[in-house]
Amino acid sequence: MVQVALIGFGKMGKIILKILHNKNAAITAVFSRTSHLGQDAGEVAGIGHLGKYHIIGQVPFAIQS
Numbered sequence: 001m002v003q004v005a006l007i008g009f010g011k012m013g014k015i016i017l018k019i020l021h022n023k024n025a026a027i028t029a030v031f032s033r034t035s036h037l038g039q040d041a042g043e044v045a046g047i048g049h050l051g052k053y054h055i056i057g058q059v060p061f062a063i064q065s
Contacts, residue, residue, distance in 0.1 A: 005029040009036065009055060014045040021047060030055050 004025055006013050009032035020027055021042070030041040030053050037057045042050030 001026050003028045005031065006041075007031045009041065009044070017041055017045045017053075018047055021050070027053055029053075031057065033057060 002025065004020055005028050006017060006020075009017075009030055013030070013032070017027070017030065027041075032055045036044045036055045039055055040049050040051065041053040041055050042048050044055065
């Protein structure tokens with residue numbers, strides 16, 4: 001199974017989350033620099049409480065390099 005981390009959670013990131021969630025993809029993290037830090041990503045994207053995907057702000061160094 002492919003694991004996905006969303007980096008950036010603007011309009012496109014929210015659409016991608018909806019598509020991935022509908023396809024039962026394994027979403028490992030959602031990164032954003034917005035005021036939504038700590039909130040449930042599903043609620044922010046408008047698809048309801050998902051409970052396991054919370055928006056975090058720091059992209060790990062391993063992903064940056």
